[in-house]
Amino acid sequence: xxxxxxxxxxxxxxxxxxxxxxQGAEERWQERARQGLTDEQLEEALAYELGTAGxxxxxxxxxxxxxxxxxxxxxxxxxTNSYSDRPVLEGKRTMMLARExxxxxxxxxxxxxxx
Numbered sequence: 001x002x003x004x005x006x007x008x009x010x011x012x013x014x015x016x017x018x019x020x021x022x023q024g025a026e027e028r029w030q031e032r033a034r035q036g037l038t039d040e041q042l043e044e045a046l047a048y049e050l051g052t053a054g055x056x057x058x059x060x061x062x063x064x065x066x067x068x069x070x071x072x073x074x075x076x077x078x079x080t081n082s083y084s085d086r087p088v089l090e091g092k093r094t095m096m097l098a099r100e101x102x103x104x105x106x107x108x109x110x111x112x113x114x115x
Contacts, residue, residue: 004077010062011088014075015097017056018066019049029102036107042095046071055080071095 006014020026032045050068057063057079065074065082071094072087074080089097098104 006075006077006088010075010077012097012101013062014064014066014073014088015094015101017062017064018054018073019046019098021051021054021056022049025049029104033103033105036105038106038108039095042098042104042106043071046094046098 019029028045028049032042037045047068050066050071050073053065053067055063055065055074063076063078063080065080066072067082070087070090072082072091073089073094074082074085075088076085099106
């Protein structure tokens with residue numbers, strides 16, 4: 001059987017699940033989007049929301065693992081293995097997608113300040 005490939009929407013779903021595992025996360029992301037975050041503040045927010053490590057999986061759902069170290073997120077339609085699989089997101093890529101998904105501007109970005 002051929003391995004099911006991840007789509008961009010699967011990767012976005014993995015980010016959302018990894019960064020919304022604590023109660024109140026949705027409201028915190030809305031507030032962060034309203035205020036804007038510098039890269040340093042976004043790193044702190046991601047570290048908090050990702051926690052030390054976590055994950056979820058089940059029959060016929062996207063399997064997701066994540067951890068704050070390196071802002072790594074693994075996702076697969078089979079089981080994930082954070083020891084042998086490459087993460088689908090890590091570091092700056094996780095930060096960039098979080099900015100896009102949650103609509104978080106960087107208040108220090110002079111280009112954004114023009115709008």
